[in-house]
Amino acid sequence: MALISFxxxxxxxxxxxxxxxxTQSQSLTExxxxxxxxxxxxxxxxxxxxxxxxxxxxxxxxxxxxQTVVWLANREKPVTKEIPAVLMINKTQNxxxxxxxxQNYSVLWSITPSRRARNMVLQLLDSGNLVLREKNDxxxxxxxxxxxxxxxxxLLPGMxxxxxxxxxxxxxxxxxxxxxxxxxxxxxWGMDVTNWPQQMQxxxxxxxxxxxxxxxxxxxxxxxxxxxxxxxxxxxADDEQVYFMFSLVNSSVKARMVLNQSSYKLLHLAWDExxxxxxxxxxxxxxxCDDYGACGPNGNCDVSKLPYACxxxxxxxxxxxxxxxxMNYQGGxxxxxxxxxxxxxxxxxxxxxxxxxxxxxYLNQSKNLEECRDTCLRNCSCxxxxxxxxxxxxxxxxxxxxxxxxLRVQPNAGQDLYVRVPASELDTNNGDRMKIGFAVGxxxxxxxxxxxxxxxxxxxxxxxTMKKCASVADHLKEEQEEDxxxxxxxxxxxxxxxxxxxxxxxxxxxxFGPVYKGTLxxxxxxxxxxxxxxxxQGVKEFKTEVALIAKLQxxxxxxxxxxxxxxxxxxxxxxxxxxxxxxxxxxDQTQRMLMDWSKRFHIICGIAKGLLYLHQDSRLIIxxxxxxxxxxxLDSEMNxxxxxxGLARILEVDQTSKTSxxxxxxxxxxxxxxxxxxxxxxxxxxxxxxxxxxIITGKKNKGNHRQKDGTNLIEYAWNFWTEGRPLELIDExxxxxxxxxxxxxxxxxxxxxxxxxxxxxxxxxxxVMMLGSxxxxxxxxxxALFVGKYSCQEYSSSCINDAPxxxxxxxxxxxxx
Numbered sequence: 001m002a003l004i005s006f007x008x009x010x011x012x013x014x015x016x017x018x019x020x021x022x023t024q025s026q027s028l029t030e031x032x033x034x035x036x037x038x039x040x041x042x043x044x045x046x047x048x049x050x051x052x053x054x055x056x057x058x059x060x061x062x063x064x065x066x067q068t069v070v071w072l073a074n075r076e077k078p079v080t081k082e083i084p085a086v087l088m089i090n091k092t093q094n095x096x097x098x099x100x101x102x103q104n105y106s107v108l109w110s111i112t113p114s115r116r117a118r119n120m121v122l123q124l125l126d127s128g129n130l131v132l133r134e135k136n137d138x139x140x141x142x143x144x145x146x147x148x149x150x151x152x153x154x155l156l157p158g159m160x161x162x163x164x165x166x167x168x169x170x171x172x173x174x175x176x177x178x179x180x181x182x183x184x185x186x187x188x189w190g191m192d193v194t195n196w197p198q199q200m201q202x203x204x205x206x207x208x209x210x211x212x213x214x215x216x217x218x219x220x221x222x223x224x225x226x227x228x229x230x231x232x233x234x235x236x237a238d239d240e241q242v243y244f245m246f247s248l249v250n251s252s253v254k255a256r257m258v259l260n261q262s263s264y265k266l267l268h269l270a271w272d273e274x275x276x277x278x279x280x281x282x283x284x285x286x287x288x289c290d291d292y293g294a295c296g297p298n299g300n301c302d303v304s305k306l307p308y309a310c311x312x313x314x315x316x317x318x319x320x321x322x323x324x325x326x327m328n329y330q331g332g333x334x335x336x337x338x339x340x341x342x343x344x345x346x347x348x349x350x351x352x353x354x355x356x357x358x359x360x361x362y363l364n365q366s367k368n369l370e371e372c373r374d375t376c377l378r379n380c381s382c383x384x385x386x387x388x389x390x391x392x393x394x395x396x397x398x399x400x401x402x403x404x405x406x407l408r409v410q411p412n413a414g415q416d417l418y419v420r421v422p423a424s425e426l427d428t429n430n431g432d433r434m435k436i437g438f439a440v441g442x443x444x445x446x447x448x449x450x451x452x453x454x455x456x457x458x459x460x461x462x463x464x465t466m467k468k469c470a471s472v473a474d475h476l477k478e479e480q481e482e483d484x485x486x487x488x489x490x491x492x493x494x495x496x497x498x499x500x501x502x503x504x505x506x507x508x509x510x511x512f513g514p515v516y517k518g519t520l521x522x523x524x525x526x527x528x529x530x531x532x533x534x535x536x537q538g539v540k541e542f543k544t545e546v547a548l549i550a551k552l553q554x555x556x557x558x559x560x561x562x563x564x565x566x567x568x569x570x571x572x573x574x575x576x577x578x579x580x581x582x583x584x585x586x587x588d589q590t591q592r593m594l595m596d597w598s599k600r601f602h603i604i605c606g607i608a609k610g611l612l613y614l615h616q617d618s619r620l621i622i623x624x625x626x627x628x629x630x631x632x633x634l635d636s637e638m639n640x641x642x643x644x645x646g647l648a649r650i651l652e653v654d655q656t657s658k659t660s661x662x663x664x665x666x667x668x669x670x671x672x673x674x675x676x677x678x679x680x681x682x683x684x685x686x687x688x689x690x691x692x693x694x695i696i697t698g699k700k701n702k703g704n705h706r707q708k709d710g711t712n713l714i715e716y717a718w719n720f721w722t723e724g725r726p727l728e729l730i731d732e733x734x735x736x737x738x739x740x741x742x743x744x745x746x747x748x749x750x751x752x753x754x755x756x757x758x759x760x761x762x763x764x765x766x767x768v769m770m771l772g773s774x775x776x777x778x779x780x781x782x783x784a785l786f787v788g789k790y791s792c793q794e795y796s797s798s799c800i801n802d803a804p805x806x807x808x809x810x811x812x813x814x815x816x817x
Contacts (some may be wrong), residue, residue, distance in 0.1 A: 193242050283473070
C-alpha cells in the first residue's frame with residue numbers, strides 16, 4: 001500500500017481533543033489522540049520501553065492503567081528522530097483521497113480506500129476498530145477501510161480470522177518480533193482454507209500447532225467441549241468467505257487473544273480489575289501432543305501415557321524402531337500389511353482430534369455416517385473417514401487420502417475417527433467384516449449379472465461396434481460406482497439441452513472434438529465436450545479424464561458434473577464458465593485492457609494453487625501435461641479453473657515417466673518431454689512458467705510466433721532480464737497501474753520455472769510460497785530456448801528424426817467452455 005508519489009496538500013491542523021473522529025480538514029499530531037465514544041480505546045502516538053527513540057501510531061485500551069497496545073499502523077516503519085509525524089486524509093496526484101502517516105513529507109504508512117468517496121472521516125469505534133468511511137454512512141458493510149481487516153498480534157472480539165474466497169484476502173495474526181520490537185515476527189496464526197478449513201499456527205512456513213476444523217460444536221483440537229466462561233467462539237463458511245471470530249459471554253469484560261513470540265503460544269487473556277492485571281484463561285499449544293505431528297504420520301499421541309505418549313495406529317509399525325526407542329517419533333509409522341481394498345474394514349478410534357485436513361475431501365452435509373463409510377470403502381485410496389458435523393446423530397462426511405498426520409487423543413473432547421485396515425486386523429466378530437462379506441457377495445452377484453447380460457448380447461450377434469460401446473459404458477460405470485458415483489446423463493437430455501448440438505451453441509473445437517453450451521431442464525447451464533468419432537482420444541483418454549476429474553475437488557479445477565455414453569456418443573458434462581478461457585482475454589487487444597494487474601495476479605495465484613493440489617493430492621501426484629491459456633477457464637468472478645485432463649497421468653512421488661507418444665501443445669511443453677518423452681511435476685512447472693510470462697506480457701509463446709526482434713517469448717523475456725530491463729516486459733496496458741514489485745517478482749518466478757534443467761526448476765509448492773511471501777528469490781539460470789526447433793539439443797538424450805504430427809502437437813487446443 002505504499003504511496004509512490006503524491007502532492008502533499010497540507011491543511012491547517014485543527015485541535016483534535018476528546019473526539020473519536022477526524023475529517024478531511026483535520027489531522028492528528030503526536031500530542032493528540034482520538035478516544036472512542038464510550039472511552040474504551042484510544043488512538044495516538046506512543047513509544048515502547050527500552051526503545052524510546054522509535055514512535056508508533058497505534059490503538060490501546062483507554063481505561064487500563066497498563067498500556068496495552070492492540071494494533072499498530074507503522075509497525076515496520078517507526079517514526080524516528082525529532083521530526084514530528086502527522087496522520088491525515090490527503091489527496092494524491094490522481095485526485096484520490098488517501099489516509100497517510102508522514103514525517104516531514106516522507107510517507108511512513110498509507111492506505112488507499114476501497115473506492116472513491118467525496119467526504120471521508122476517520123473514526124475510532126468502541127470495538128477498537130479504526131474505520132475510514134463516508135461522513136454520512138455508518139453502515140459497516142460500506143466501510144472504505146478498517147483496521148480489523150489488518151490485525152497485528154491481537155485478535156479482539158468481533159475481528160475475523162480467515163479468508164475472503166472471492167478476493168483471496170487473508171486476515172492473519174502475526175506476532176511481534178519481541179517485547180520491544182513490534183515488527184513482524186516469524187510466528188503466525190490463520191485459517192488454512194483446505195477442503196475442510198482448519199486453524200493453523202506456523203513458525204515461518206512450518207506448521208507448529210493445528211487447532212483443527214470446526215465440527216459443528218467446536219474446533220476438533222480444542223481440549224474440552226465445555227463452554228468457556230469468557231469466550232464464545234463462532235465459525236462461518238460459505239462460497240464467499242471462511243472465518244473464525246469470538247465474542248464475550250459478558251460484554252463488560254475486557255478480553256483478547258494475543259500471539260506471543262517469546263513463548264510461541266496463543267494466549268487467551270482477560271483483564272482482572274481487582275488484581276489490575278491480565279489473567280491467562282488459556283494458551284495454545286498446551287502440551288507435547290499439541291506440537292504439530294508430534295508422533296509423525298500415522299502415529300497417535302496420548303498425553304496420558306507420557307513419557308511414552310506415541311503409539312502407531314493399529315495395523316501400523318514404527319518406520320524406525322531405533323528412533324522410537326530413542327523417543328524420536330518424527331518418522332511416524334508405516335503399514336504392517338498391505339490393504340486389499342475389497343476386503344478392508346475400519347477400526348473406530350474415539351475421542352480423537354481429526355487429522356490434518358490438507359489431504360482431506362469434504363463432502364456435502366446430507367451424507368450420514370454409514371453413507372460416508374460406504375463412500376470411503378469404495379475408494380481404495382481412502383484411509384479414514386468421520387462426520388464433519390457431530391451435532392445430534394451426526395452428518396456430513398470427511399475422507400482422508402494418504403498418511404494421517406497430527407493425530408492425538410482428546411480425553412475430554414474429540415470425536416470418532418474410522419481408520420482403514422486390512423481384514424486381518426479386524427476382530428472376528430467385528431461388524432465391519434460382516435458388512436464386507438455382504439458387499440463382496442453383492443458385488444459378485446452384480447458382476448455375474450453383468451456377465452450374463454454381456455453373454456446374452458454376444459449370442460444375439462450384436463455388432464462389434466455395439467459390444468465395444470457396451471464395454472466402455474460398463475467399465476466407466478464400474479469405475480464411477482467404485483469411486484465417486486458420478487452421474488450418467490441420458491443422451492436425450494443432453495440433446496435437448498444443447499438444441500441437438502446446434503452450431504449456435506458451439507463454444508469451440510479442439511483435437512478431441514467440439515464443446516457446446518447447454519441448459520438443463522432445471523435451468524442450470526452446462527458445457528458439453530463431445531468426443532468426435534475420428535478423434536485420437538479413445539476409451540483410455542476418455543476414462544482418464546472422467547476418472548481423474550471426478551476425484552478432483554478444488555476451487556481452481558473445473559468441476560465435472562457427469563458423462564454420457566450412448567449410441568456411440570461419448571460426452572463429458574462440465575460446469576459452464578461464462579468468461580470462457582484465459583487466452584481470449586490476455587491475447588485480445590480489446591479484452592486485455594480489462595485485465596488489470598490485480599486480476600492477472602489473482603489468476604496466476606489461482607492456477608498455482610490448482611496445480612499444487614494436483615501435485616500434492618496424496619501419495620500419488622497428477623501431471624496435467626497440457627497446461628496452457630486455452631485450458632484455463634474463468635468463472636463469472638474471473639476465478640481461474642484448470643481444465644482438460646485427457647492427457648493427465650498419475651505418478652508416484654518423485655517419479656519420472658517416459659512415453660513414446662508425445663502429446664500436448666508445443667510452446668508449453670518442457671524440452672525433456674518434447675524431445676525425449678520424459679515428464680514429471682517439473683514438466684507442469686515449465687508450462688506454468690510459460691503461462692505466467694504470457695499473462696504478464698500479453699504475448700503468446702508459440703513455436704512459430706516471434707517477437708519483433710525474431711526471438712520467441714522465452715528468449716525475449718530472458719534478454720530483457722539479463723539486460724536489466726525487466727519492466728519493459730510488462731504489458732503496456734497495465735504498466736501504469738500495476739504493483740511493480742509483484743510484477744517483477746512474477747517475471748523472476750516465471751524465468752525460474754522455465755530453466756533448462758528440470759532439477760533447477762522450483763516445485764509448485766515453492767512457487768506458491770514465492771508468490772505469497774517476500775522471501776528472497778534465487779537467480780534464474782538460462783532457460784530452455786528450444787521452442788519450435790526439432791533438433792538434437794545438449795539437454796536431449798536422443799534425437800527426434802520425425803516431427804510429431806499436427807494432432808499430437810496440439811490435441812486439445814479448445815476454445816474454452
